Amino acid sequence: MKYKILLVSCLFVALSSLFASAQTTTELKAFENAAGNGSVLFRGKQANPYQHAANGNPYWSSTTFVPAEIVFEGRLYDDVLVNIDAITGQVLVRKDGSPIAIALPVESVSSITTESGHFELVPDGVEGIPEGLYEILGDGGQKVYKHVKKQLKTGAQNMNGEPIGYVDPGYRSDVHDYYAISRTYYFKDLEGRFSRIRNKRDLTRKFPERRSEIRKAVSASGYELQGAGFDRYCISVLNLVAR
Numbered sequence: 001m002k003y004k005i006l007l008v009s010c011l012f013v014a015l016s017s018l019f020a021s022a023q024t025t026t027e028l029k030a031f032e033n034a035a036g037n038g039s040v041l042f043r044g045k046q047a048n049p050y051q052h053a054a055n056g057n058p059y060w061s062s063t064t065f066v067p068a069e070i071v072f073e074g075r076l077y078d079d080v081l082v083n084i085d086a087i088t089g090q091v092l093v094r095k096d097g098s099p100i101a102i103a104l105p106v107e108s109v110s111s112i113t114t115e116s117g118h119f120e121l122v123p124d125g126v127e128g129i130p131e132g133l134y135e136i137l138g139d140g141g142q143k144v145y146k147h148v149k150k151q152l153k154t155g156a157q158n159m160n161g162e163p164i165g166y167v168d169p170g171y172r173s174d175v176h177d178y179y180a181i182s183r184t185y186y187f188k189d190l191e192g193r194f195s196r197i198r199n200k201r202d203l204t205r206k207f208p209e210r211r212s213e214i215r216k217a218v219s220a221s222g223y224e225l226q227g228a229g230f231d232r233y234c235i236s237v238l239n240l241v242a243r
Contacts (some may be wrong), residue, residue, distance in 0.1 A: 041080060047092045047103040048085070052152070055159055056179035060084035060135075060148050065094045066102070071110040082112055084119070086150035086181070087134055101111055106133055120145075124178045128194030129186045137234045140242030142206075144197070144234040145186040150179045185230070200233050207241050214240060 050058050057063050070091070071239040081094045083101070091109045092101040112119040117135050122145065124131040138205070155178060160171040163197040165181040186194045187206055197203050204214050217240055218233075 001216075009239045014109065031154055039078060041070070041093045041104065042095065042102050044102045044104055047090065047101040048088070049101075053172075053175050054152060054177040054179055055171050056150070056164050056166065058085060058150055058152075058179050062194050063095070065092070066114050066116075068112050068114040070112050072104065074110070076154045082114070084112075084133060084148075086148050087152070089149075091133065109133070126194065127195050128196075134186075137231060138238030138242070140238055141190045142238060142241065143188045143204070144238065145188060145194070146231065146234075147184045147186075149184075151182070151183045153180045155179055183230075183233070200230065203234060203237055207237075 018093050023139060027079050027219055035142050048058075050180075063083075065083045066078050068082040069078045070080050070082055070093070071077075081161055082192060083092045083094075084090075085103065089107060090103040091112065092103055094101045106121065107123070112133075119133055120137050121133055122129055122131055125216070129145060130147075132147055134147050137144040137146055155163070156159070156176055158173070159176070159178040164178050165183070168178075185197050187197045187203065188194050189206070204211055207214060214237055218236075
């Protein structure tokens with residue numbers, strides 16, 4: 001009788017363990033299906049939701065999370081919703097349909113590629129450029145690395161557009177706090193050396209033998225007359241010299 005009770009007890013424990021394992025597997029599978037092939041990306045800490053009322057936004061460009069390919073800890077994940085926190089410099093990922101974003105340590109993210117841009121991590125110790133995440137402008141051997149940083153500030157005047165460096169479509173005149181933006185640019189030459197550039201003239205000087213050609217191309221395109229942005233100018237010049 002004792003043997004039968006022991007046998008039944010063991011069978012119950014085994015079935016319970018099997019059921020728990022199956023339940024755990026089902027829950028894990030559901031999570032992986034929701035997260036796609038990037039489930040490992042969602043094991044970090046929740047990102048700052050930035051609920052403080054302020055004009056502008058604390059992100060690299062907009063509040064929108066966009067589909068991207070991301071290289072995290074040396075592994076490529078595709079079709080992941082990504083944004084960049086310009087306050088902390090962290091990469092944020094989000095599951096489709098979820099309001100919660102997860103912050104990834106920036107040193108673990110090698111690159112991000114979206115439909116509109118490519119970003120790379122510059123590690124600590126590279127001469128001529130601070131560590132951090134940079135948007136890469138240009139496809140040739142010579143490139144411009146762009147970094148965006150934002151800071152929460154307060155101002156009583158109209159703080160939208162030019163005063164903060166970008167346009168907030170949801171600007172509120174009764175809110176005096178705003179996220180001010182600063183952009184820094186670094187030129188990378190064919191030897192891999194970095195140097196800071198602050199304006200269009202600095203970039204043109206990197207190509208002294210083609211300065212006249214660049215000026216004619218710029219004049220013909222109307223970039224200067226139209227007040228084209230510096231990013232667009234950099235891409236156009238780099239494309240020209242890459243030919």
